[in-house]
Amino acid sequence: MEPKSIQHRPRLFIAQKLQAVVTAQATGEREAARQLRYAERTVRLWVQEQSKLASFEGSKTRKKNTDNCGAKPILTAAHALVTYMKDLRRHELAVTSSHIMQFLREDNME
Template identity: 60%
Template sequence: MATQGVLTYPKGITHRTRPSIAQKLHAVQIATASSVHHAAQSLGYGERTVRRWVMEQDKLRNFSGSKARKRNTGNCEAVPIIPDGHDLVIHMKDLRRQDLAVTSSHMLQFLRADHTDWIENYKSTRKTGYKSLLRLLKHFADRHGFSKQRICRQKKTQEDLEATRLEFGRYFHDKYHGVAMDTLYNADETGIYVANSESHSYRMTALLTIRGDGAKLPIFLSSVARIELGTNCNDWYP
């Protein structure tokens, strides 16, 4: 358990350097007297960062506030809002080591074990209680180095994937040419995470099935909790 009132960080987290205005102006002074490279090497900043400060030196000098104060840095003797934050980070790292997804709902499930009263009290003091709690947990994850999913380059182009699909289709119909289309099913299993459910926030499994003649079958949902699914919400629901 982490000591109440003392903000601790798990090992391996590197926090970004946040120099004050006075430190930036000092770097600008050295860069002007010698070179940007010399200022960056002697003070430990990146050359691109020092070069940007040199370009913005007029703005830095005209800053009306305290040039020596650092904003949003370190432990300002503030008591952490989330209880047992250190244990929560360890739990999140354990999920990652098991190649499991880490979502705000998973974090909330961990806190429910010992801090139900805190959760209810937090939601009761916010205008949008549950959404505010999820937003708080999301910021907590960002602050401790848990990155979001990002769009990345596909390993294969869409043309290659389409060619593979056509090749498999020709192979299948050549081998099983006598199979009727209304007896052929294409099923795909996918995971669903319910992010806005207060009662059941864990993973469900959905089985999507389409028949060879184009007919869509009802979605089969597998979950520990009892789910009520409305069938009249969308016109496309089979």
């Protein structure tokens, strides 16, 4: 028995989403979803977000999302921590985890 291939969800570029919106406005959301082979709910969502998709400043043919993607950073002051570590190294001191934890507790933990 062969393993099933993983079917990834298609992630469309903003330009493709805008083209789907134009098709939906011309033929209706249900017909556009059928023609383009996208989920009807997805096409309806793109129609609702049309102004957000159209006002996106950037490459519409390379970007897939209009929002910031990815996880939020754990350390909010990562740049300050790097600077602190470099300062320790410049003074030829050891950089240990206790130094880092002390820096985070004193200066940057909220």
